[in-house]
Amino acid sequence: MQTNPILLEVFKNRFSSIAEEMGVTLTHTAFSPNIKERRDLSCAVFDANGDMIAQAAHIPVHLGSMPLSVKAAMAAMEEQDGFAPGDMVMLNDPFKGGTHLPDITIVAPVFASEENEPAFFVANRAHHADVGGMASGSMPLSVSLFQEGLIIPPVRIVRGGKTDTELMRLILNNVRTPLEREGDFSAQFMANVTGVRRMTECIAKYGLDTCAHYARALMDYSERITRRAVSSIPDGTYSFEDFLEDDGQGTTDIAIRLTMTVEGDHVQLDFSGSDDQVRGSVNAVRAITLSAVLYVFRALAGRDIPANAGCMRPLTVMTRPGSVVDAAFPAAVAGGNVETSQRLVDVLLGALAQALPRTMPAASQGTMNNLTIGGRNQNTPFAYYETLGGGMGAGPAHDGESAVHSHMTNTLNTPIEALEYAYPFRVREYAIRRGTGGQGQYDGGDGLVRELEMLADAEITVLSERRAHAPFGVNGGQPGSPGENVVISRGVAKTEPGKFHRAVRAGDRVRMETPGGGGYGEPNNS
Numbered sequence: 081m082q083t084n085p086i087l088l089e090v091f092k093n094r095f096s097s098i099a100e101e102m103g104v105t106l107t108h109t110a111f112s113p114n115i116k117e118r119r120d121l122s123c124a125v126f127d128a129n130g131d132m133i134a135q136a137a138h139i140p141v142h143l144g145s146m147p148l149s150v151k152a153a154m155a156a157m158e159e160q161d162g163f164a165p166g167d168m169v170m171l172n173d174p175f176k177g178g179t180h181l182p183d184i185t186i187v188a189p190v191f192a193s194e195e196n197e198p199a200f201f202v203a204n205r206a207h208h209a210d211v212g213g214m215a216s217g218s219m220p221l222s223v224s225l226f227q228e229g230l231i232i233p234p235v236r237i238v239r240g241g242k243t244d245t246e247l248m249r250l251i252l253n254n255v256r257t258p259l260e261r262e263g264d265f266s267a268q269f270m271a272n273v274t275g276v277r278r279m280t281e282c283i284a285k286y287g288l289d290t291c292a293h294y295a296r297a298l299m300d301y302s303e304r305i306t307r308r309a310v311s312s313i314p315d316g317t318y319s320f321e322d323f324l325e326d327d328g329q330g331t332t333d334i335a336i337r338l339t340m341t342v343e344g345d346h347v348q349l350d351f352s353g354s355d356d357q358v359r360g361s362v363n364a365v366r367a368i369t370l371s372a373v374l375y376v377f378r379a380l381a382g383r384d385i386p387a388n389a390g391c392m393r394p395l396t397v398m399t400r401p402g403s404v405v406d407a408a409f410p411a412a413v414a415g416g417n418v419e420t421s422q423r424l425v426d427v428l429l430g431a432l433a434q435a436l437p438r439t440m441p442a443a444s445q446g447t448m449n450n451l452t453i454g455g456r457n458q459n460t461p462f463a464y465y466e467t468l469g470g471g472m473g474a475g476p477a478h479d480g481e482s483a484v485h486s487h488m489t490n491t492l493n494t495p496i497e498a499l500e501y502a503y504p505f506r507v508r509e510y511a512i513r514r515g516t517g518g519q520g521q522y523d524g525g526d527g528l529v530r531e532l533e534m535l536a537d538a539e540i541t542v543l544s545e546r547r548a549h550a551p552f553g554v555n556g557g558q559p560g561s562p563g564e565n566v567v568i569s570r571g572v573a574k575t576e577p578g579k580f581h582r583a584v585r586a587g588d589r590v591r592m593e594t595p596g597g598g599g600y601g602e603p604n605n606s
Contacts, residue, residue, distance in 0.1 A: 081289065083297045091294035092301075092386055095134035098278040099123045102204055103136045106271040111263030112209050114465050117498045118491045120207040123271060125279065126150050128199055131389035133295045141179060141421045141488040144371025147389065148177030150203050153187040156234035163189040163198050166241035168272055171234040172211065174225070174365045175409045179417040181229040182207045182218045182465070184265075186237070188272035190279040192288040199288055200295075202275030204268055208261055209452075210463035212254045215541050216454020217465045221328040221581050222361045222412040230254045238269060256454060257463045302381075302390035307345035309381040310394050313435045317341045320430035324404070324423055325548045327360025328415070328579035334358055334404055336423055340431045345394055349373055349428075352400040360579070361543070363407035364416030364424070366399050372424035373397050375488060380432070415543045415579070418448040418467065421488040422545065426552075433554050438476055442524055442560075442598030443551035444486040445470030447544050449563065449594050453584075455538030457504040464503050466494050471517045471525035471560050471597035473551065480525030480597035483512050493528075504535035504586075513561075513593055518550075520557030520599025527563060527594035534588045539581065540567075546595040547578040557599030566591040 102123035110116040124135040130151040153169040171177070172184045185205040189198035211218045213229035222228050230251060237244055248265070252258035283291050317339060324334040337353035357363045373395060378387045385391075399406035404420065407413055426443050433440035449468035456462070467489055472480035485491050496507045509531040517524035542565055550559035565576040568589040576582075584590065 081293045088294060088297055088301065092134070092298055094282060095125050095295070095298070096136065096386065098275055099125050099134055099136035101278060102202065102271040102275045105274045106204060106206065106267050109267040109270055110206070111260045111267070113494055113498045113502050114209045115206050115264055115267070118466060118494050120491050121204060122146065123204040123275065125275065126201040126203065127292070127295050128197070130154050130201065131299065133298060133388050134386045140375040140490060141368065141371050141417055144374035145177065145179050145367035146185060146203055146205055148367050149185040149205070150187050150201055152176040153234045157236070164240060165191050166238065167236055168238035168269060169234050170232055170237040172232045174413045176233060177367060179365070179368060180414045181211050181213070181231065183417065184208055184211070184232065186268045186272055188276050190276050192283050195288065199283065199292065200279050202272055202279060204271045206264060206268055207465065208264055209465045210256045210261070210454065212256070215452070215581060216256060216463050216539055217452025217541060219414045219450055219452045219465065219541055219543055220361070221541065221579055222414055223329060223359050224412055225410040228361070228412065228414045256461050298386050299388050299390035302385045302388050303393045305381050305383055305385045306377060306391045307394045309377070310342065310347050311345045313342045315342050315344065316435065318431045318434040320427050320434065322423055322427050322430060323549060324362050324420060325545055325578055327358040327362045328543070329358070329360035331358045331360060334362065336405060336427050338427045338431050342435065346396070347394060348396045348398065350398040351405045352398055352403070354400070354403045354405045357402055357404050357407045357411050361412035361414040362404065362416055362420050363411040363413050364405050364420040365413060366406040368417055368421050369399055369405045369424060370397060372421050372428060372488060376425060376428040418450050419543060419545050422446050422448060425487045437555060440554065441475040442473030442480070442518065442554045442557050442600050444473045444480070444597045445527060445560065445595040446546045446551050447563065447595065448489050449592055450543040451590070451592060452541045453538050455536055457536040462503055467491060468528060468530055468592055468594050469493050470527040470563070470594035473597040474520055474522035474524045474557060474600035476600060477522070479523045480517055482517065482526040483528035484525065506533040506535060507531070508533050508589060513596070516561035516596030518553045518558035518560040518596060518599035519603040520553055521601025521604060522599065524551070524553070524557070524560045524597030524599045527561070527596045529591070529593050531589055531591040534584050534586050537585050539583050540590055541581045542576065542579060544578045551595055551598045553598035554600055556602035558603065560596030560598050563595040564593040
């Protein structure tokens with residue numbers, strides 16, 4: 081079948097719009113502010129092989145890794161009686177395509193009427209504010225995966241359109257906020273129902289052969305554009321390293337090292353020189369490393385192309401099992417998804433800046449500033465999770481944006497009204513942290529300040545980075561200011577480390593000051 085360029089554009093938008101509509105369904109029906117307000121979710125469409133065709137503009141760290149979850153679901157069903165219409169598979173195991181345990185993926189097959197095997201798949205992933213484990217919010221200072229929450233292998237949670245109530249009861253009995261979790265699961269199911277319906281309509285209109293052909297053509301198109309972008313990089317070998325500050329368990333300055341070799345339209349990305357996995361929870365599974373690579377090279381392409389499996393074809397990613405960027409079971413990984421992914425992007429951009437010094441931006445804040453708070457309010461359990469924005473790095477023709485999420489997170493900052501409505505908090509301050517962006521020809525963006533007063537006793541956990549090592553500037557630009565974590569208890573302010581867990585009482589305040597982005601170019605001091 082020949083590829084019609086007009087139809088190619090039609091299918092590009094059709095597949096992407098299906099993923100976007102899934103996301104709208106999920107956000108509009110979710111219970112938790114983390115999904116409904118902050119939009120910590122992702123949706124995508126996959127072919128019969130589990131390769132990603134199109135995604136919505138959601139969370140990069142989810143979307144680059146989700147194909148491995150889809151393929152894990154496919155493999156699990158092949159060992160049983162296969163997929164049937166109306167089935168859905170749930171999983172969160174980081175060592176089977178997941179990222180960390182709070183990110184739960186739901187996969188659904190799409191059948192064409194004349195086929196007995198799935199013709200496509202749709203999937204969504206959402207971050208649940210609690211999935212059990214040793215600390216409220218399931219983002220603990222852990223030393224083992226088993227401390228982080230309920231581990232869900234690929235299991236059939238919906239069969240023929242009916243939820244497995246016994247399995248759901250088991251899951252809900254292992255979390256702190258079962259009613260909220262049940263509501264969010266129902267929203268995820270309905271998002272997939274929306275995706276299956278729209279894909280079925282697409283097949284009915286154009287035919288299975290045509291839909292499958294244009295799915296392949298879109299991946300080929302993305303491959304061509306990515307190869308063109310890679311070809312613009314001068315051939316050579318470029319190396320860069322950066323460090324995670326600590327793992328929360330005493331290990332400091334954990335190196336992520338990259339050797340990037342460019343030859344024509346192909347890039348080899350070798351992370352095998354990175355440090356061994358550590359005791360604390362900043363270990364990343366290989367899926368996270370692949371997500372960071374996809375994100376950076378998709379951005380490098382600079383054109384409106386689908387972020388799909390074709391983008392990865394010109395790229396060879398090498399990791400060493402047992403390293404901090406390819407952790408082995410049962411390593412603690414809660415922070416690897418959120419913090420190590422950000423440092424991976426910094427390392428990739430640092431290597432590319434050597435090859436393309438007038439193109440790459442300075443480092444952004446380099447952390448997601450993860451804050452979880454949990455407890456009971458008038459005997460009702462609550463679990464809050466949020467990541468906070470900061471400064472973006474300046475680029476070769478623009479200042480960095482202030483107080484925004486950057487790189488591997490693409491969420492929103494939770495509105496004050498939503499926080500105070502849903503949780504026993506009072507927001508005492510929410511502002512841009514002025515003057516924290518690195519100076520340069522173009523200045524880095526400023527971080528933000530968020531200070532919460534507790535209205536009930538609780539426990540808090542913070543996983544953050546760039547509290548000691550500042551986000552770097554490029555081409556003579558100054559680094560951004562590091563962040564700071566402060567707890568104010570009974571009028572006494574105490575600066576806490578980048579990763580900490582502690583109890584707080586009603587009246588205590590938690591203050592997060594996030595890093596600024598690096599500057600670009602020599603500052604103009606005239």
